[in-house]
Amino acid sequence: MAALTDSVSRRFVIIGNGIAGTTAAEQIRKGDPAAQITLVTNEPYPLYNRIALPPFLKQKVTQQKVMIRSLAWHEERAIQLLREETAVRVCVAEREVHLASGKVLPYDVLLIATGGRANPLPGAANLRNIFNFQTLDDALAISAQIERSRHAVVVGGSYISYELTEAFRARGLHTTWVMRGPWFLRRVLDAEGGALVDRIAAHHGVEVIHGAEVAEVRGKDGEVREVVTTNGRVLPCDLLGVGVGITRNVEFLEGTGITITGGGVMTDEFLRTSVPNIFAAGDVAAYFDRYVGGHITMGTWDNATNHGKVVGQNMLGAHIPYDDVPTYSTTLFHNRIMAFGATPESNPEVESVVWLDEASESYRRLFFHGERLVGGVIIGQRKGFPKLLDMIKQRTPVHPSERAKVLTETLQ
Ligand SMILES: Cc1cc2nc3c(=O)[nH]c(=O)nc-3n(C[C@H](O)[C@H](O)[C@H](O)COP(=O)(O)OP(=O)(O)OC[C@H]3O[C@@H](n4cnc5c(N)ncnc54)[C@H](O)[C@@H]3O)c2cc1C
Structure with a gap:
């Protein structure tokens, strides 16, 4: 792994303003009142609470409660927040980040905190009422579609598909949950645990279909009307929710020499990448985990928050290993x-x-x-x-x- 710079650098660029990137920015400001800090995001919002999106969809919390940092918060800390700007290239030799808008951001220390994007349903046409669930804009669009819907189908066997299923039921939709595996979280639970989840879901009026995939999505006038499963079920559908995993946002790092492993940006336990002065944190990082004894990627809020705290200090020159059980x-x-x-x-x-x-x-x-x-x-x-x-x-x-x-x- 690359060594840290000897002198503390002054221009900090952070790509991604999720909880990992924003926490790192806050940490850098605490440690260096004079640093220039630029936080870049392709989303239109300052930091919001991604784990509050399911309760927001269930109408248990307001949009206001989902927002956790204001523009004023950034101004007060002299953290420059560039919204709706996408990093498309990093030039390591020149130490520059290039944005799709043509802007160029010179850096002394760079943080990659770009998280992941939700995978689309393989083979499904581009119909208006098919949704992933990753961003606040997704949640707003799904919520509007719920108002127009009676029958929902959810595809996927992991957490996001569960969150969609629960929200659709909570909003009164007839909901069918289709998963390829034999039970929810097929690698984490065993058959007994899976059966318990099925009983709990059935208690809430959800039909769970196991061992099946979507064979066909039948649409009309640009919208899904029916979903046909590989085991021959034809499900009426006004709203199709998709939770089939994420792809980490690393493509813009091509040509940098930064090592990618398991789909994420490989780091050591100090969250340093293989290139000097470039760090990675949060969902995008394939970091060295002391307890597992190898590189792992995580998709949890606490992990991203704690990464942000550690990496912010290390970007200032500290040497703190990441040491937490996610x-x-x-x-x-x-x-x-x-x-x-x-x-x-x-x-x-x-x-x-x-x-x-x-x-x-x-x-x-x-x-x-x-x-x-x-x-x-x-x-x-x-x-x-x-x-x-x-x-x-x-x-x-x-x-x-x-x-x-x-x-x-x-x-x-
Ligand atoms: C609906 C939902 C529910 C969840 N529920 C839970 C839960 O209950 N418990 C839990 O622990 N975890 C939960 N998670 C996971 C948790 O939210 C994530 O692990 C955490 O938010 C990751 O934070 P991050 O900062 O690493 O990345 P992100 O929050 O993904 O932030 C990355 C940001 O970078 C932006 N970006 C990406 N590429 C670029 C680019 N090239 N240029 C500019 N900007 C870019 C992205 O648009 C995004 O805004 C949930 C996630 C979702 C989507």
Whole structure:
């Protein structure tokens, strides 16, 4: 990995004003009152809370509550915010970022915090009522379409498809959830956990179709009317929600020599890329995780926030390793789900033990790598979670024969 610059540089350019980029800007300002800080985003808004978009779609919070930084906040801190500007190229030799508008931003230290964009439904035509769910503009457009709809179909087996499903039901639509895998979060939950999620969804009137994909989207007058699945179902559809993963925004880095791995920008534990004076943070970073012992990408708010805090200081010349156990927590209709640390998604070699209590709709699966607890997933009862987190951080040795004991002891 590249070494940090000896002298503290003054022109800081940050591409992406999500929670990682904006937190880094704030951190740099705290550490260097004289620094020139430029934050670039292709969106029209200052920072908003992406994880508040599902409650916004369910009409549980207002748009005002979703916004978490104002233009005034940037002005007060002399952070120049360039909105609706897209970085299209980075010239490493000249230390310049080129924007689609033709502007050129010279930098001394650069941060890539460009997150990811939602994948479109493969093969689907460009019809007006097919939606991804990634931005505030997506949420506004979906919300308007809900008003005109009765039947919704959601495609995908991960968190975003769940969020769409829950929001559509909460807004009174007849909702069918179609997923390719045998159950929700097929690599993180096992069959029992998947069945519990199905029961919870059914309780809320959602029909879940497993092991199927969209075979055909039938449209008329520029809108989807029916979705045909590979297992032969024909579903009426006024609104098609798509949650089939993200692609990290790295294309504009072509030719820079920055190493890309697993679709993300590879960094060391200090969030430095392979090119001097260029850092990466948040969803776009494939960072070295001390607990997993390898490079991983994460898509969680806490991870992006904490990356922003660490990388801002390192861009000023500090040498702080990123040292955190990532946690993803969200609702599961009336219940809650939380995944933490490494799961088979980030590390396929882990082994697991499982506990389920049908009556309280509680489920727990812990992941072990050799003699160490490395992660887990919890639905319902969260008792003992701080202890589990502590065991991961402390690298507490657990003999394979003792794994089930860890599960039962932390539940008591
Ligand atoms: C609907 C939804 C619900 C979620 N719910 C949860 C949850 O419950 N819990 C949880 O932990 N996480 C959740 N997440 C994930 C979480 O929001 C993300 O992990 C986090 O916001 C990532 O922050 P970031 O700053 O890395 O990237 P982003 O927030 O993606 O910000 C990157 C910004 O860079 C911009 N950009 C990209 N390329 C360019 C370019 N070339 N030039 C200029 N600008 C560019 C993008 O448009 C974007 O504004 C959710 C995400 C979504 C979409």
